[in-house]
Amino acid sequence: MAKNFESEITQFLKKYKAEHPDTEARQREGRGRLWDKHIDPELQDGYRAGRVPQKPYVYQTN
DSSP: OOTTOOOHHHHHHHHHHHHOTTHHHHHHHHHHHHTOOOOOHHHHHHHHHTOOOOOSSTTOOO
């Protein structure tokens, strides 16, 4: 592969980012909305305590 080769995808992304300079900021905002959440340790402890042990092969009839 040539040193100066750029795939069509890379060219498209560079062109898109040049035409839409706010793309990365919107991506960070979306990530913050979906993934970067504060986890309350007390709630997590409650969820763990509320788990019910599950037997293997739950759909097998005895």
